[in-house]
Amino acid sequence: MALTTTPPAAPANTLLHLTNVGKTYGRAAKRFQAVRGVNLQIQAGEFVCLLGPSGCGKSTLLRMITGLNPASEGEVLYRGRRLDGVNPYATIVFQTFALYPWLTVQENVEVALKARGVAPAERRRRAVQLLDTVGLDGFETAYPRELSGGMRQKAGFARALAVEPELLCLDEPFSALDVLSAEALRGELMELWLNKSLPTQAILMVTHNIEEAVLMADRIVVMGKDPGHVVTEMVVHLRQPRQRKDTAFQALVDKVYAAVAGQTEPEVEALGTAPGQPGATEKLPTARINALAGLMERLESDGGRADLYRLGGALRLELDDLLPIVEAAELLSFAQVAQGDISLTPLGQTFATASILARKEIAAGRLLRLPTIRWIYETLQKDDNQRVAEDYFLDHLRSEFGDYAATQLDIAINWARYAEIFAFDDDTDELYLEKEAVAVTRTAGA
Numbered sequence: 001m002a003l004t005t006t007p008p009a010a011p012a013n014t015l016l017h018l019t020n021v022g023k024t025y026g027r028a029a030k031r032f033q034a035v036r037g038v039n040l041q042i043q044a045g046e047f048v049c050l051l052g053p054s055g056c057g058k059s060t061l062l063r064m065i066t067g068l069n070p071a072s073e074g075e076v077l078y079r080g081r082r083l084d085g086v087n088p089y090a091t092i093v094f095q096t097f098a099l100y101p102w103l104t105v106q107e108n109v110e111v112a113l114k115a116r117g118v119a120p121a122e123r124r125r126r127a128v129q130l131l132d133t134v135g136l137d138g139f140e141t142a143y144p145r146e147l148s149g150g151m152r153q154k155a156g157f158a159r160a161l162a163v164e165p166e167l168l169c170l171d172e173p174f175s176a177l178d179v180l181s182a183e184a185l186r187g188e189l190m191e192l193w194l195n196k197s198l199p200t201q202a203i204l205m206v207t208h209n210i211e212e213a214v215l216m217a218d219r220i221v222v223m224g225k226d227p228g229h230v231v232t233e234m235v236v237h238l239r240q241p242r243q244r245k246d247t248a249f250q251a252l253v254d255k256v257y258a259a260v261a262g263q264t265e266p267e268v269e270a271l272g273t274a275p276g277q278p279g280a281t282e283k284l285p286t287a288r289i290n291a292l293a294g295l296m297e298r299l300e301s302d303g304g305r306a307d308l309y310r311l312g313g314a315l316r317l318e319l320d321d322l323l324p325i326v327e328a329a330e331l332l333s334f335a336q337v338a339q340g341d342i343s344l345t346p347l348g349q350t351f352a353t354a355s356i357l358a359r360k361e362i363a364a365g366r367l368l369r370l371p372t373i374r375w376i377y378e379t380l381q382k383d384d385n386q387r388v389a390e391d392y393f394l395d396h397l398r399s400e401f402g403d404y405a406a407t408q409l410d411i412a413i414n415w416a417r418y419a420e421i422f423a424f425d426d427d428t429d430e431l432y433l434e435k436e437a438v439a440v441t442r443t444a445g446a
C-alpha cells in the first residue's frame, strides 16, 4: 500500500521516524549488509546533516527514506505511517542533477509538475517563480548545456522544490561543484532556508564534508561503517550566519572530526598557551607548507601509509628535514606516527585529494587551533586597520622562543598565508589580515 496523498494530522511535528532500520544488498553468498540498526527522527523545522566516510551507507539511507529502495529490516515511518513504495512527501537532489538535455530549464522544472497533474498555466507560473527563487531568472529558455555546473545544480534544486516536498533530501549536492560555486550555492540555500522561502519543512543533507555540516546543520548525525550505523548525534547551537574562523565553530569541527575519526583529539591545552601568556607555547615545526602538501600527496599515492625511513629516501630528504614536516602533519592531525610508520588520518586523506581551495579551507581550520597562529590572528583582528608591525609579534615571540622567534614568525606567516588567514607586507614590515572568508548567509545571486 502506497501512502495516500494527504498526510494524517500529525500529533507531533515528527516527519520521519526510523526504528532499527537496516539494508542488505544481494542474496545468498553475496549478501552484504550496508546499514544496520539505524534509529533516527526528523522534526519539522530541522536541517539535519548525515555525515560519514564514503561507503558508510549515507546514500542507502536516503534511498530508504525517499522510498527509492525498501528497507530490509526495521521500520520507516513518515508522519506516523509505515512507508511502502515511493515517499510522496520527500524528494531527493543528487550530486549531479540529471536534467533532460533536450528541454529548456523551465521545461525541466515543469516536468515534475506535469507528472503530478498540475495544469499548464499553473505549471508555468510555478516554474518561473521557482527559477526566480533559486536565482535563475533570465535563464528560463536556456538549455542545460548552456549552464555552468552551479547553475545546473540550481535548476535541479528548482525541479526538486517544484513538488513542494515536506522533506528535502540532498545527497552531497555541492561535491561535484568547484569550491567557489559550492560556497556560493551553500550560502544561497541557507538564505532561502533561513528566510523560510522554501516550500519545505525539513532538510536532510548527506555530506562527507565536516565543515559543511557544521556550517549548515541544526543537528549532525555521524555515521560509521562496516556496516553503516549511527555513531553519535550532535546538536549545533551556533547562531546563523556562521563563520568558519570562529573559535566555537572550529571547536565543534574538531569535536565532529574526532567522532568521525573515532578517536579523541589531542587536547588543545597540550598545544600550550599563546605567546606572552603564562605557560609554555608549543613551538611550530620548521616545515614549509609546500613540503607538507608534498608529503601528504606522496603518502596518498603510497596507499595512505609508509615507512618513515624509506619515505625519507624516496623524497630525498635527510631525517632532520623530514621530521619537522612529519611533526607538522601530526600537529594538524593530518597524519599519525607509530612504530616508524606514518599513516594519513581521514582528514589528511581528504586534504591530500582536495582541490587547492578546499585544502586552504582545511588548513585554515586546523591552523587556527594553534596558539601562536590564533594569537596573531586575534591581535590583527583587534587592530582598527587589521595591520600590526612585525616587531610587535617578534618581541612577544622572543620572550617565549628567544633566538628562534624570527623563525617561528616566518613559519607562522608561511602557513597562514597559504591558508589565507594573514600575510606579511614587505613594504611596511607589517602583518595584515586576509579578507574574512565568505560569510555563509549572503544575498542570493550576489
Ligand code: ADP
Binding pocket: 025, 026, 032, 034, 052, 053, 054, 055, 056, 057, 058, 059, 060, 061, 228
Ligand atoms: P555512501 O553514500 O555513504 O558512500 P552507500 O550507501 O552508497 O554509501 O553504500 C554503502 C555500501 O553499500 C557500500 O559498501 C556500497 O558498495 C554498498 N552498496 C550500495 N549500493 C549497492 C547496491 N545497489 N548493491 C550492492 N551494494 C551496494
Ligand code: MG
Binding pocket: 058, 059, 060, 171
Ligand atoms: Mg553516497
